[in-house]
Amino acid sequence: MVMVSSGDVSEDSAGIGRKRFGVDEVESVDDLSVPSRKRQALSVLDDTNKSTVPGTVSPPAFNFNRFCYRHDPDIQHSLTHTSCYKQDLKRVKKINDRISKLPIQEQSEIHHIISKFNNSNDRLRTLILDGLLNSCCFPQLSYVSSELKDMIKIDFISILPQELSLKILSYLDCQSLCQATKVCRRWKVLADDDRVWYHMCQQHIDRKCPNCGWGLPLLHMKNRAKAIKGKQQKQVEEDSQEAEKQMNPWKIIYRDRFKVELNWRKGKCMVKEFKGHMDGILSMKFNFRFLFTGSYDGTVAIWDLFTGKLIRRLNGHQDGVKTLFFDGQKLITGSLDKTIRVWNYMTGECISTYRGHTNSVMSVDSFKKIIVSGSADKTVKVWHVESRTCYTLRGHSEWVNCVKLHPKSFCCFSCSDDTTIRMWDIRTNTCLKVFTGHVGQVQKVIPLTILDIENLVMDSNSADDETVTGVDESVNEETPPLVVGSQLDGTIPYPTHLLSCSLDNTIKLWEVKSGKCIRTQFGHVEGVWDIAADNFRIVSGSHDGSIKIWDLQSGRCMHTFHGKNLQKEGMVASSSGDVGGENPTTTTAEGTTPASPATAAQTTTTTNGTSNTAAAKISPIACVDIGDSEFFSGDELGYVKMYKFDYDDNPQLG
Numbered sequence: 001m002v003m004v005s006s007g008d009v010s011e012d013s014a015g016i017g018r019k020r021f022g023v024d025e026v027e028s029v030d031d032l033s034v035p036s037r038k039r040q041a042l043s044v045l046d047d048t049n050k051s052t053v054p055g056t057v058s059p060p061a062f063n064f065n066r067f068c069y070r071h072d073p074d075i076q077h078s079l080t081h082t083s084c085y086k087q088d089l090k091r092v093k094k095i096n097d098r099i100s101k102l103p104i105q106e107q108s109e110i111h112h113i114i115s116k117f118n119n120s121n122d123r124l125r126t127l128i129l130d131g132l133l134n135s136c137c138f139p140q141l142s143y144v145s146s147e148l149k150d151m152i153k154i155d156f157i158s159i160l161p162q163e164l165s166l167k168i169l170s171y172l173d174c175q176s177l178c179q180a181t182k183v184c185r186r187w188k189v190l191a192d193d194d195r196v197w198y199h200m201c202q203q204h205i206d207r208k209c210p211n212c213g214w215g216l217p218l219l220h221m222k223n224r225a226k227a228i229k230g231k232q233q234k235q236v237e238e239d240s241q242e243a244e245k246q247m248n249p250w251k252i253i254y255r256d257r258f259k260v261e262l263n264w265r266k267g268k269c270m271v272k273e274f275k276g277h278m279d280g281i282l283s284m285k286f287n288f289r290f291l292f293t294g295s296y297d298g299t300v301a302i303w304d305l306f307t308g309k310l311i312r313r314l315n316g317h318q319d320g321v322k323t324l325f326f327d328g329q330k331l332i333t334g335s336l337d338k339t340i341r342v343w344n345y346m347t348g349e350c351i352s353t354y355r356g357h358t359n360s361v362m363s364v365d366s367f368k369k370i371i372v373s374g375s376a377d378k379t380v381k382v383w384h385v386e387s388r389t390c391y392t393l394r395g396h397s398e399w400v401n402c403v404k405l406h407p408k409s410f411c412c413f414s415c416s417d418d419t420t421i422r423m424w425d426i427r428t429n430t431c432l433k434v435f436t437g438h439v440g441q442v443q444k445v446i447p448l449t450i451l452d453i454e455n456l457v458m459d460s461n462s463a464d465d466e467t468v469t470g471v472d473e474s475v476n477e478e479t480p481p482l483v484v485g486s487q488l489d490g491t492i493p494y495p496t497h498l499l500s501c502s503l504d505n506t507i508k509l510w511e512v513k514s515g516k517c518i519r520t521q522f523g524h525v526e527g528v529w530d531i532a533a534d535n536f537r538i539v540s541g542s543h544d545g546s547i548k549i550w551d552l553q554s555g556r557c558m559h560t561f562h563g564k565n566l567q568k569e570g571m572v573a574s575s576s577g578d579v580g581g582e583n584p585t586t587t588t589a590e591g592t593t594p595a596s597p598a599t600a601a602q603t604t605t606t607t608n609g610t611s612n613t614a615a616a617k618i619s620p621i622a623c624v625d626i627g628d629s630e631f632f633s634g635d636e637l638g639y640v641k642m643y644k645f646d647y648d649d650n651p652q653l654g
Contacts, residue, residue, distance in 0.1 A: 087150075158186045165190050170199045173212050174258065197250035205257060206535055208452055208553065215536050216257035217264075217628035219646075256646075260629045263645040264537065267549070267559035269630075270647045274640040276301045276310045281634025285324040286625045290345070291632065292331065293640055294321025300333055302345060305642070314343055316350050323363045332371060334361030340373055340383075356381055356390055362400060367407040370426070374400030380414050382426050391429050395422055398441070406447045409494045415442035421500055421510070432488065437517040440504030444531050447495035447512075450552075457554045458509075458518040488513060499538065503527030507540055509555070523548055523557045532626040539631045545618020547633050561643065563635050564619040 099107055117128060136144070157165045157180075169177065169191055177200070180191040190196070201216075208215035263269060279296035286292075291303040300314040300321055319336035326332075331345040340354040340361055359376035366372070371383040380393040380400055398417035405412050411432070412424040419442060421435035450456060488494055497518075498510040505527055509519040526543035533539070537558075538550040547561040619635040626632075629646035 155184075155186075157190060158184075162190070166193055166195055169193075169196050174200065174214075174254070192251060194250050197254050201250055201254050204254070208455070208536070210452070210455075214261065216254070216261050217534075217536070219257055219260065219628045260646045263647070264549075265558070269643040269645045272308060272642040272644065274303055274308070274310075274642070275638060276303075276313075276640075277638040279320075280636035280638055281622050281640060282320050282322050283324045284623050284625050284632055284634050284640065285326045286627050286630075286632055287326050287328055288627070290326075291640070291642070292324050292326055292345075293634060294324050294333060295638065296320040298335070298337075300324070300331075300343075303640075312345070312348050314345075314348050314350075316341060319360075322361060325364050325366050327366065330366070332364050332366055334364040334373060336360040338375075340364055340371065354383060356383075359399075363402045365403050365405045365412075367405050370405070372403045372405055372412050372426070374403040374414055374416075376400070378416070380412065380424065382412070382429065391426075393424055393429060393431070395431050395434075396420070401442065402444045404445055404447055406495050409492050411447075411494065413445045413447055413498065415445040415500060417441040419502070421445050421498065423512070433512075433515050435498065435500075435510050435515055435517070437508060437510075438500065438502040438504055438506070440502040440527065442500055442502045443527075443529055444501045446499040446531065446533055448497045448499055448533065449495050450497050452553065453496070455553050456518075459520060499531060499533055501528035501531045501540060503529075503543075505542075507531060507538065507550070519555050521550060521555045521557075523550075523560075526620075529621060530623045532624050532631065534626055534628070537626065539624045539626045541621030541624040541633055543620040545620055545635075547621055547624060547631075549631075561633075562618055563621055563633065563641075564637050564639055 099110055102110070117125060120128065133141070133144070157168065160168075169180065172180065177191050177196065181188040203209045203211075204214055204216045206215070206218040274291075274293075277293065277295035277297055277299065281293055281295055283294040284292065289305055291305055293301045293303070295301070298315070298317045298319055298321065300317075301310055302312040302314070303309070304311045314331075314333075317333065317335040317337050317339070321333050321335050323334040324331070326345070330351075331343040333341050333343065335341070338355070338357050338360060340357075342351045342354075343349065344351055354371070354373075357373065357375040357377050357379070361373055361375050363374040364371060369385040371385065373381045373383070375381070376399040378394070378396050378398060378400060380396075380403055382391045382393065384390070393412075393414075396414065396416040396418055400414050400416050403412055403414045405426075410425060410427050412426050413421060414424065415421045419436070419438045419440065421438075421442060422431050423433040423435070424430070425432055494512050496512060498512060499507065500510065501507045505522070505524045507521040507528060508517045509521075510516065511518050521538075524540065524542040524544055524546065528540050528542045531538055531540045533552060536552055538552055540548050540550065542548075545563040547563070548557050549559040549561075550557050619637045619639075621633050621635050623634045624631060630642055630644045632643070633641050
């Protein structure tokens with residue numbers, strides 16, 4: 001902010017006022033027939049700086065004229081104000097044409113009045129305007145009002161320093177930024193600036209913006225680049241598009257993710273179907289390019305998602321492959337044959353086999369040199385690869401269906417058919433907490449760290465519900481020591497929440513610190529076999545044959561997809577005999593809006609073209625997995641589906 005006092009004003013030999021704005025001197029200019037604006041040099045008068053109260057001094061008045069293109073020649077003749085200046089010239093020409101039609105005497109009087117007004121200081125100008133407006137009738141006031149609408153507008157984005165303009169634009173949402181590019185060339189340059197879109201990416205990618213509520217998927221660029229490279233081999237992009245990507249890379253990054261998120265919200269996706277197993281799907285794991293599926297047939301199929309081809313099949317297990325783990329380097333499988341195997345997925349070679357469970361291995365998880373497994377023998381085992389030792393955690397009274405490691409806190413979470421979830425410390429091999437609340441067998445548990453707690457929707461009665469406390473009242477001789485009701489160590493970064501699903505048809509969200517269930521999600525009409533989640537969404541697969549997409553923050557069901565029709569697919573399989581095909585089929589799909597169970601059944605019946613509800617039985621969904629721009633499902637018929645949301649079927653951003 002620049003404050004100009006009377007000491008800053010001087011007169012040159014020609015009588016044209018000069019006034020210093022920082023280090024630059026700005027002279028007034030003539031505007032055709034309108035008399036010269038010499039008042040520029042006298043915009044701040046001595047008497048405006050003098051207080052009307054004796055003995056006091058008022059602060060110098062701020063010079064607003066430095067932001068007005070009508071008074072600052074540098075602004076007036078700049079490229080950003082050329083259009084405004086041309087509009088003034090047109091207006092002046094129009095005024096001169098109207099004046100020229102008047103008698104000479106009236107022309108002289110009007111020029112004298114305008115000249116007198118232009119040469120007056122701000123205080124006198126204000127008084128003159130007050131007097132004129134007070135003398136005007138309503139038609140004249142209406143005319144003044146209509147003329148002022150455009151004349152008082154100031155293009156502050158173009159006038160302000162670039163850093164301030166970019167700061168202002170960074171507060172806009174995506175749609176407003178795109179609209180700003182259409183104002184003028186200068187606005188387009190600023191609104192497309194990489195710094196603005198970098199800020200937008202920081203606000204939205206892999207997190208929800210607190211202002212607009214939108215969050216965009218991460219879309220790992222390294223793997224996405226491989227897919228883009230493959231597409232570029234088939235088609236040549238235009239030079240203009242390449243130039244655009246080089247000029248505005250952060251806008252392109254934002255745009256790609258915006259399209260994917262929009263498809264997620266609308267439920268629009270492209271569906272690819274894979275059929276390569278002889279029996280039902282039990283497990284699956286997705287890792288960018290590769291999809292691993294385990295089946296009752298005892299094999300693991302590895303799919304290349306870029307080509308859609310089955311690239312390898314792993315044989316070795318003597319029974320169904322119930323669980324898979326893949327971290328980009330090693331593939332670990334657990335089977336109903338009671339063994340755990342570690343594979344070189346590139347060659348298909350089995351590197352090692354772990355034996356120790358006395359019943360089927362239901363779940364495995366791993367981090368670095370530690371493997372944890374849960375089994376139908378009611379135990380959780382912690383395998384230390386380097387020391388070749390194994391510790392057994394006992395406490396569950398029924399099958400252990402899922403185990404999940406949380407490496408940052410050295411914790412392991414397990415869920416069981418005994419309807420409980422347990423939290424273990426794998427350093428001390430003790431049980432820290434027990435979560436109770438489900439009334440059916442718990443099939444899956446996922447630890448989450450939710451940062452935006454304020455916008456997390458919880459059940460209204462969760463705080464008063466005494467049935468969901470994290471206290472273990474049962475005592476078992478084999479159970480490791482459990483400190484009942486103890487507080488967790490505040491210095492350890494435990495996950496903030498847990499997500500679980502059960503055969504009681506519900507999905508529950510738990511608070512780790514208190515051990516309480518804070519939200520229960522209803523929607524499935526039969527047991528929920530599997531769930532997967534990221535920072536924005538939950539995907540659930542149920543025995544009712546439906547796949548539901550839920551919003552993580554609100555718990556609201558956004559879309560519902562349905563699996564294969566048992567009768568229809570049975571006829572197709574028997575007629576074609578193709579149960580081992582390696583070529584996927586591609587279709588498009590759109591998720592339905594949430595409906596009641598009766599409506600869902602009716603919709604399913606109508607879609608399948610039969611009035612027999614029993615004949616329209618949908619194949620149960622056994623497992624699901626989720627990525628940034630896709631999710632996967634596997635059913636008991638042996639079909640694997642990929643629902644892909646990054647296909648280009650939306651209006652382009654910007």
